[in-house]
Amino acid sequence: MKGKTLILLSLLMVVGMLFAGCATAAAPAAEEAPAAEEEAAAEEAPAADASTEEAAPAEEAASADGIVKAAQDWRIAFIPQLIGIPYFDAMKAGGEQAAADYGVTYMDVGSPEASAAEQVRLMENLIQQQVDAISISVLDSVSLNPVMQRAEEAGIVVYTSDSDSPDSVRRVYVAQAMDQDLGYTLIDTLVENIGGSGQIGIVSGESTATNLNTWIDYMKERVESTYPDVEIVDTRYTTGGSSEDALRQAEELMTRFPDIKGLVAVASTTVPGVAQAVENAGKVGVVDVIGYGSPNTVRPYIQSGVMKSSILWDPTALGYLNVWAGIQLLEGKDFQEVNNVPGIGEVKYFADSGTLLLGPPLVITAENVDSFNF
Amino acid sequence: MNKSSRVRPYIPKPSRREYFTIIILVIEIIIFSIVSKNFLSANNLETVLRNSTDLAVVSIGMTMVMVLGGIDISVGSALGVVAIFVGWMLQREFNPVLIGFVAVLLGTIIGVFNGFLVTKAKIPAIIATLGISNILRAAIFGMLGGSWLTGLPQVFTLFTKGHILGLPAPVILLSIFYFIFWVFLTYIPAGRHIYAVGNSAEASTLSGISATRTQIVAFGLLGSLVGFSALIYVGRLASVEITVGNDLAMASIAAVVVGGTSVKGGKGSVIGTLAGVLFIAIMKNGIVLLGIPSLWEKAVVGVLIILSVVVDLVFTQRSERQKREQLSKQRMAI
Numbered sequence: 001m002k003g004k005t006l007i008l009l010s011l012l013m014v015v016g017m018l019f020a021g022c023a024t025a026a027a028p029a030a031e032e033a034p035a036a037e038e039e040a041a042a043e044e045a046p047a048a049d050a051s052t053e054e055a056a057p058a059e060e061a062a063s064a065d066g067i068v069k070a071a072q073d074w075r076i077a078f079i080p081q082l083i084g085i086p087y088f089d090a091m092k093a094g095g096e097q098a099a100a101d102y103g104v105t106y107m108d109v110g111s112p113e114a115s116a117a118e119q120v121r122l123m124e125n126l127i128q129q130q131v132d133a134i135s136i137s138v139l140d141s142v143s144l145n146p147v148m149q150r151a152e153e154a155g156i157v158v159y160t161s162d163s164d165s166p167d168s169v170r171r172v173y174v175a176q177a178m179d180q181d182l183g184y185t186l187i188d189t190l191v192e193n194i195g196g197s198g199q200i201g202i203v204s205g206e207s208t209a210t211n212l213n214t215w216i217d218y219m220k221e222r223v224e225s226t227y228p229d230v231e232i233v234d235t236r237y238t239t240g241g242s243s244e245d246a247l248r249q250a251e252e253l254m255t256r257f258p259d260i261k262g263l264v265a266v267a268s269t270t271v272p273g274v275a276q277a278v279e280n281a282g283k284v285g286v287v288d289v290i291g292y293g294s295p296n297t298v299r300p301y302i303q304s305g306v307m308k309s310s311i312l313w314d315p316t317a318l319g320y321l322n323v324w325a326g327i328q329l330l331e332g333k334d335f336q337e338v339n340n341v342p343g344i345g346e347v348k349y350f351a352d353s354g355t356l357l358l359g360p361p362l363v364i365t366a367e368n369v370d371s372f373n374f
Numbered sequence: 375m376n377k378s379s380r381v382r383p384y385i386p387k388p389s390r391r392e393y394f395t396i397i398i399l400v401i402e403i404i405i406f407s408i409v410s411k412n413f414l415s416a417n418n419l420e421t422v423l424r425n426s427t428d429l430a431v432v433s434i435g436m437t438m439v440m441v442l443g444g445i446d447i448s449v450g451s452a453l454g455v456v457a458i459f460v461g462w463m464l465q466r467e468f469n470p471v472l473i474g475f476v477a478v479l480l481g482t483i484i485g486v487f488n489g490f491l492v493t494k495a496k497i498p499a500i501i502a503t504l505g506i507s508n509i510l511r512a513a514i515f516g517m518l519g520g521s522w523l524t525g526l527p528q529v530f531t532l533f534t535k536g537h538i539l540g541l542p543a544p545v546i547l548l549s550i551f552y553f554i555f556w557v558f559l560t561y562i563p564a565g566r567h568i569y570a571v572g573n574s575a576e577a578s579t580l581s582g583i584s585a586t587r588t589q590i591v592a593f594g595l596l597g598s599l600v601g602f603s604a605l606i607y608v609g610r611l612a613s614v615e616i617t618v619g620n621d622l623a624m625a626s627i628a629a630v631v632v633g634g635t636s637v638k639g640g641k642g643s644v645i646g647t648l649a650g651v652l653f654i655a656i657m658k659n660g661i662v663l664l665g666i667p668s669l670w671e672k673a674v675v676g677v678l679i680i681l682s683v684v685v686d687l688v689f690t691q692r693s694e695r696q697k698r699e700q701l702s703k704q705r706m707a708i
């Protein structure tokens with residue numbers, strides 16, 4: 001009996017590892033020996049993707065000229081917050097595109113769960129592998145600042161992208177959009193969609209998510225300062241940002257405020273739930289839904305009319321800019337106030353905060369939703 | 375005991391513990407209808423019911439597993455995996471009956487596998503289902519591959535918008551499900567065995583009941599119900615995103631415990647569970663309607679779980695004391 005138990009247990013573990021392996025194909029193993037294999041895989045990946053990936057930005061065709069190949073085959077790694085969500089997949093596609101364009105090696109190294117401890121572990125692995133540069137989307141600055149310091153001490157260029165740690169040793173922060181712009185643009189677009197006045201409700205993810213809370217603060221600020229006829233009636237938080245919880249709370253908000261005209265789905269995972277709540281309640285065209293949802297996620301809702309717009313940035317372009325910035329840092333080229341990045345356009349640099357800004361938020365509507373794939 | 379009671383089939387009466395849950399449910403409804411003007415509207419009650427249909431169906435199975443002294447924390451991930459298959463088949467316009475069949479079959483396979491891990495491999499239920507839950511969660515990541523299923527064809531809308539005989543579909547659906555399982559657990563030997571095994575696996579084995587088979591059946595039935603719930607989930611949300619089912623296991627266990635099923639096994643009923651599901655659903659609804667900050671929702675559910683266990687203890691102690699007193703009275707009479 002004991003033997004059987006052991007066999008079953010080990011089988012279970014093998015199966016579990018297989019799944020974990022599938023999900024983190026690009027993650028480096030703890031030992032150094034297999035690292036070489038991982039590298040080879042990472043090198044193959046961009047080439048394979050460049051031929052099959054149609055997700056690359058539309059501007060790609062124009063970017064053929066203006067690209068100066070990198071001085072050498074730099075190894076640039078990026079640690080996303082987690083892997084397996086459309087957002088970071090798109091960043092990865094952009095990074096791989098840039099790597100192919102500039103002739104460098106890009107490694108997308110992440111864990112399937114958003115955990116700061118995992119990020120520390122992954123970063124330590126990358127230091128062992130002696131990559132040239134590490135970019136990271138910071139989950140928790142307190143846990144990550146020390147290991148970022150260690151990486152710099154090991155001679156690795158460290159910078160942040162997507163989520164910052166301003167008090168760390170990072171060289172630059174490659175930002176997708178200003179939080180203020182994201183909050184303001186969302187409110188401006190929603191107010192326009194609902195005809196200038198009325199009640200709106202907010203459904204967010206976990207109440208502890210810093211970025212979501214910052215955006216909500218800017219939304220409130222914008223409503224207070226600019227739109228006296230608009231009232232934010234309530235802000236609800238959902239367990240783990242689940243769509244199911246978002247659906248329930250959105251329906252209950254519509255019950256409590258029968259005249260509500262707009263609903264904001266702040267966490268991307270809550271977008272399907274909030275949109276479906278309005279469809280289930282038969283209030284399409286009466287209650288307008290807006291949120292930070294990717295084009296692939298919101299496409300059906302924009303087509304059915306329950307959403308008129310979604311606010312985001314182009315993560316593919318962000319991933320591209322992320323690698324571009326890494327190359328500049330590695331080759332000791334200073335950022336200008338306005339940088340002309342082939343394939344992206346003019347990119348502003350704010351020296352005081354060390355921020356490289358992708359641009360204003362992207363407003364996704366029925367007109368442009370089909371031109372993106374992320 | 376007199377002779378006639380031995381001949382008559384055993385018909386369990388609802389216990390005091392179940393009445394207790396039902397009574398606090400009624401009190402809750404009365405309080406919310408006084409303090410919130412929107413609460414009693416037909417629309418709101420229907421929303422509450424519609425949004426807890428899948429939870430209510432899963433909780434039937436959870437009751438059986440917990441009466442056995444087990445637990446299954448993989449139900450959320452299992453629902454997620456099945457929901458993805460349902461979504462894929464909907465996108466390819468499969469026959470809805472076939473989709474339903476595949477969903478229930480998949481759920482059953484997962485459930486039976488859990489049952490085997492617990493009985494044959496003798497892994498404690500909480501560990502076995504935690505492992506399965508993690509594996510299935512990774513599978514969800516792998517299967518969705520970063521692209522969520524949204525805007526699925528609305529085929530299983532019966533559970534979201536449908537009416538049967540003028541009543542919201544969930545009312546009919548849940549009545550049928552709960553009636554079937556109430557009969558199963560009350561009158562059918564295989565169902566009664568669940569209580570027997572939950573009370574004492576050894577004693578039941580000695581009286582010829584296979585504890586192993588009973589447990590596998592219970593986990594398998596829970597799996598089937600989870601598979602069916604995936605259809606309701608997809609019908610309700612018309613989308614599957616990465617957090618699918620994250621909260622289901624905890625919500626279901628909470629409902630079962632609040633409904634009076636003993637965490638030690640051997641005691642509990644689906645009627646109590648239904649009251650527990652409704653009690654928590656109405657509490658969450660009331661919290662939103664009254665504009666109480668979301669943070670309190672978790673705290674309230676947490677307090678409810680602990681209170682329920684305390685109430686359980688009080689009831690058990692009292693009934694044991696009464697038994698002892700009765701026994702000593704009988705002895706005195708002799």
